[in-house]
Amino acid sequence: MAEAILRDLGGDRFEACSAGSHPAGFIHPLAADAMQSMGVPMENQSSKGWEEFADVTLNVVITLCDAAAAEPCPTWLGSPNVAHWSLPDPTYHPGTQDERTAFTLRVAQRLRMKIEGLVELDYSDDPANIQKRLEFLGEI
Numbered sequence: 001m002a003e004a005i006l007r008d009l010g011g012d013r014f015e016a017c018s019a020g021s022h023p024a025g026f027i028h029p030l031a032a033d034a035m036q037s038m039g040v041p042m043e044n045q046s047s048k049g050w051e052e053f054a055d056v057t058l059n060v061v062i063t064l065c066d067a068a069a070a071e072p073c074p075t076w077l078g079s080p081n082v083a084h085w086s087l088p089d090p091t092y093h094p095g096t097q098d099e100r101t102a103f104t105l106r107v108a109q110r111l112r113m114k115i116e117g118l119v120e121l122d123y124s125d126d127p128a129n130i131q132k133r134l135e136f137l138g139e140i
Contacts, residue, residue, distance in 0.1 A: 001031050001040075001108050002064060005115045008040045014119070017056065021071050023047040030090050033101055034108040050074050059123065060134065064111070065089050081127060083134035085114055114140065 003018030010016065024047050035042050050073075057078035064087045073082070090104035117137045121130060 001035060002062070002111055002115065004035050004040050004042050004045055005038075005108070005112050006118070009112070009115055009119050017048075017053050017058070019048040019050045019053055020065075021050060023049045028091050030100060030104040031108075034090075034104045037105055038108060038112065060118070060130075062118075062134070062138075081131045081134055083131070083138050085111075085138040087111060114138070 003016040006014055006016035026047055027042065027045050032042055053076075054074060055077065058076045058080040059078060061073070061076055061080045061082045063073070063082075063084045066084075066086055067089075076082075087107055087110065088103075090100065090107050093100050093103045095103070114137045117133070117140070121133055123130065
């Protein structure tokens with residue numbers, strides 16, 4: 001969802017890369033439904049592992065899942081700013097299908113709010129200031 005939202009909000013200013021330590025191999029239907037509800041395109045989205053970006057220079061790395069944040073992350077090229085935005089993984093949310101769908105949409109809306117802040121950052125600023133702002137976005 002984060003990759004799709006950043007592509008939608010950031011346009012040509014950002015190249016969004018999304019990956020996980022244990023990719024599922026498919027886009028979860030809950031995520032696809034949430035993005036459709038929000039009008040966020042999902043074209044060319046796929047489930048990817050971290051290794052796909054081992055040779056990519058990154059400026060910012062955001063972890064979202066608490067379980068993934070507890071794992072050792074790869075060493076990324078480019079000395080990126082790294083922050084964690086703790087968001088629940090909707091795929092594990094209990095309840096009826098309607099409850100799970102509504103929960104996923106709430107998580108996606110919260111993620112969108114954070115990404116709106118990410119897009120508004122002044123990346124010519126001092127890296128320490130960018131880091132502070134990324135951490136603040138993780139708290140909202």
